[in-house]
Amino acid sequence: MHRNSYSLAALAAAAVPGLVPVRTTPIATPAEDLDVAGIVGEDGRRVMVLSPGSTASGVRLERDLRVADALTGTPLSGVVPPVLGFVKLSEGGRCVVTEAPVGRPLMLDDLSSGAELAQSLGTVLARIHTVPRYAAEAAGVESFTPEVLHAQHRARIAEITAGGHLPAAVAQRWQALLEDEELWDFTPQFVHGDLSEESLFLSGHRISAVRDWSSSKVADAASDLAWLISSLDPERFDQLYAAYREELPTSAHPRLMERAQALGEFAVAEWLAHGLATDDAEIIADARGMIGDLDADLAQIAREEAERTFDAMSSHEDDEPR
Incomplete structure (x- = not known):
């Protein structure tokens, strides 16, 4: 009602x-x-x-x-x-x-206005991820092992790949990420689980409130960072991540940022799967557009790598005595 x-x-x-x-x-x-x-x-x-x-x-x-x-x-x-x-x-x-909540709901554009707000969000994220497991478990949240989470990612990507929805370069990249066992070897932590503009409030240049904890779990800290690394420009995310690491009482996983990037990309596959399951043409087109953008980015990276290799070979040939 x-x-x-x-x-x-x-x-x-x-x-x-x-x-x-x-x-x-x-x-x-x-x-x-x-x-x-x-x-x-x-x-x-x-x-x-x-x-x-x-x-x-x-x-x-x-x-x-x-x-x-x-x-x-x-x-x-x-x-x-x-x-x-x-x-x-x-x-x-x-x-x-x-x-x-003090202040007003956060908009991603707010994070582009300066480093202070991004640093505040990084600090809050670190405090979320250092909530003791006993406190989380006392609230009845679910706990997931790295193996279970890894298997879930594998199953999701396998389904999309089998349906022929991925360009070859994207499929190869995602498969390589999933086969990198070290990338998925981490210690589960308490996470918010559904961070978005609606769940964060700001006052001035700081995060003033976090709400909607219904998706919280003990899982992969990278899941809370994925939407930010996918949405913010690299400089702003680096400022956020520097504040995040400074607030942590121990070192972050050495490949946490890589895993957050991977999860940000995998979210597109999840979005596409949702569109296909609900037969929503708008969602399907949106997800395919994002996959196409990733494919174009990978092609550009490949071209730049080929150019660097060619330039290095040419320079080496020029240096050889004749």
């Missing part, structure tokens, strides 16, 4: 004693079956109310809350808005009210 902003404001008032709503503001959410709104009280207090629109979204919301609660005793507590109250819903499940 979906609710409009007025219904959400009424639920917020019922969940939080003393809250008198006077204004609502929409807040974007990646989940279509979760109603979310910002509420401003007459005393200026700002809260966020979340109401599940289905049983499935109710389960995700409860999982989100369990993880957020487990993070209260970690360095992430400052970016996880605290829960203020609940109210049971007539159709089952419950609505939750939290403190409103």
Whole structure:
């Protein structure tokens, strides 16, 4: 059951004693079956109310809350808005009210404006990845071994390759990445699992809040970096990654960036598989366009390598005595 902003404001008032709503503001959410709104009280207090629109979204919301609660005793507590109250819903499940995230939702273009915000995000990512496993497991998140994750990547790429959807150069590159056993030999860590613009808030030049922990798991830290390495220009990502490494208490996996790049590329295969499974022509065309761009990039790299090899051979011949 979906609710409009007025219904959400009424639920917020019922969940939080003393809250008198006077204004609502929409807040974007990646989940279509979760109603979310910002509420401003007459005393200026700002809260966020979340109401599940289905049983499935109710389960995700409860999982989100369990993880957020487990993070209260970690360095992430400052970016996880605290829960203020609940109210049971007539159709089952419950609505939750939290403190409103400080600032506004992040846009990727914001990260292009300067190094400070990228460095702040790198620091927050490192703190996510250093959450102790016992805290994650206490919240009931799933744990995956490197072998299981590697097998999942193999199966996904094999399916797309068998369907004849990949240019030869892309298929060869992805197969070579999957056959590199050292690349996939890592220690699983706590990850957010679904980082996006909707899940991050910024205030000034820093990340002020992280929400939607329902996809969290103990898995590959590269999965949280993949969308960023694929979206940001190299200089900005390097600044983010430098702050990430500085915040880590131990050294990062020596090939973490390579694996993040690989996962960013594999995400295109997953997108294509989704489009094919749902027979969505727009998604299929979008994914094929991205695969075509990768194929063109690989062809350009091959040409540049051939030119460097030719120039080196020519220079060597010129240096030989006649």
